[in-house]
Amino acid sequence: MGIVGCGNISAQYLRTLTSADETSVVAVADLDADKAAHAAATYGARAFSVDEIFGVDEIEWILNLTTPAAHEDVSLAAIGQGLSVYNEKPLCATVAAAQRVLEAAHAAGVAVGSAPDTVLGTGLQTARATLASGAIGRPVFATATMAVPGHELWHPAPDFYYAPGGGPLLDMGPYYLTALVTLLGPVAAVYGAASRTRDERIISSGPRKGERIGVAVDSHITAICEHASGALTTLIMSFDAAASQAARIEVHGEEGSMAVPDPNEFHGAVQVHSVGGTWEMVTPSAGYTGAGRGLGLIDIARSADRRTGRASAELGFHVLDVMSSILRSADDGQRRMVSSTCTVPDPVPLTELSYARTGGAGQRA
Incomplete structure (x- = not known):
C-alpha cells in the first residue's frame, strides 16, 4: 500500500502496518515533503509527491490519512488510477462527497474501506x-x-x-x-x-x-x-x-x-x-488482540478476496x-x-495477531 498524509496519526498506522505479515507499506506522500521523507526513512518506505504516489506500480491500496476535507479528492485520484482506498474517519466530509467516491469505486471495480477499526x-x-x-x-x-x-x-x-x-x-x-x-x-x-x-x-x-x-x-x-x-x-x-x-x-x-x-x-x-x-x-x-490503527486493512488483507473487510465503506457511509x-x-x-442503513459486520472471534506475540505493533514476530 501507499500512504497519503504523514501527519499526527500516521505514525500509529505505520507502526502497525509495517509490523504485520499481511501488509507492506511501499510508499508515502505528503504535501510537506520533509514529513514524507522522515516517514519513509523511519519505516523503510519510499517518499513521493502526492501526485506521484498514485502511479507507483507495486501499490494496490491507498491509505488516505489526509484531513476530512481532502478525503474526496485523494480518494478519487487513487480510484482514477485503479487503486482501492481506505480512508481515515470520517469516510468523507459530506454525504454527497462519500457518494461520489463510492460511485467512482463501483464504476472502476475497486474497493473502499473506512476507519475507525477500533x-x-x-x-x-x-x-x-x-x-x-x-x-x-x-x-x-x-x-x-x-x-x-x-x-x-x-x-x-x-x-x-x-x-x-x-x-x-x-x-x-x-x-x-x-x-x-x-x-x-x-x-x-x-x-x-x-x-x-x-x-x-x-x-x-x-x-x-x-x-x-x-x-x-x-x-x-x-x-x-x-x-x-x-x-x-x-x-x-x-x-x-x-x-x-x-x-x-x-x-x-x-x-x-x-x-x-x-x-x-x-x-x-x-x-x-x-x-x-x-x-x-x-x-x-x-x-483481535494486540491491535493498533491499521487493523482494518489487516482485516481486509485476511479476507478471502483481499477486498472486503469489517471496516467497510457501507458501515462508514451509514x-x-x-x-x-x-x-x-x-x-x-x-x-x-436516516436514509441509509447497513449490515452489521461479522463478529471477530478471539484472534491473536502475529506481531502481538512480540509485544505489539512496531515489532515484527
Whole structure:
C-alpha cells in the first residue's frame, strides 16, 4: 500500500502496518515533503509527491490519512488510477462527497474501506459477544459521552477540527457511532441540538503555541438516535468540557447494564451489572488482540478476496449519514430520518495477531 498524509496519526498506522505479515507499506506522500521523507526513512518506505504516489506500480491500496476535507479528492485520484482506498474517519466530509467516491469505486471495480477499526479490538468485540449472550437481556437504551476541552490543548495544528468537516461529532463521533451500530444495529432516525461556546481557540502546544484560530463549526452536539432495533441512544459529543467522569458508553437492557470501554481504543474492560447485583468484569472473549490503527486493512488483507473487510465503506457511509442527519436536525429543529442503513459486520472471534506475540505493533514476530 501507499500512504497519503504523514501527519499526527500516521505514525500509529505505520507502526502497525509495517509490523504485520499481511501488509507492506511501499510508499508515502505528503504535501510537506520533509514529513514524507522522515516517514519513509523511519519505516523503510519510499517518499513521493502526492501526485506521484498514485502511479507507483507495486501499490494496490491507498491509505488516505489526509484531513476530512481532502478525503474526496485523494480518494478519487487513487480510484482514477485503479487503486482501492481506505480512508481515515470520517469516510468523507459530506454525504454527497462519500457518494461520489463510492460511485467512482463501483464504476472502476475497486474497493473502499473506512476507519475507525477500533471496534475490531477485544474491548468492543467482547462487549458485542456479551450482549449477544443475553447477559443484560434485550437492549433498551444506551448513553455515549465524549466531553473534552478541545484538541487545541495537544494538537500542534488543530485548525481542521474547527473548520467545516470538523467539530466533535465528525471528529470523534465515528468511534462512538460505529460502536453503537455494531452493538445495537443501524440508526433509523435522529434528533439533534448543537451550540458553539466561543468563536476562537488558542493553540497550547507546538511551534504555533499561543496562536488564535477561528471556530466555524458547533463545538457541542447532543443527539437522540433511534435504532431500527427499537433501542434509543443519547449521544453527547463536546469540545466544551473541562473534564468528564461519565462512562464512555453504557448499554442498559431489561435484565442488566453493561459498561463498554472507550471506543477510541482497541482494548479495555467490559463490565456487567445485573439487576440487584454488582459490577463484574468480563473476561475478553472476542476481537483481535494486540491491535493498533491499521487493523482494518489487516482485516481486509485476511479476507478471502483481499477486498472486503469489517471496516467497510457501507458501515462508514451509514455512520457519516447518521452524523449528517444529526447536524441537519440541530440546524432546523426537526426529527430526521436516516436514509441509509447497513449490515452489521461479522463478529471477530478471539484472534491473536502475529506481531502481538512480540509485544505489539512496531515489532515484527
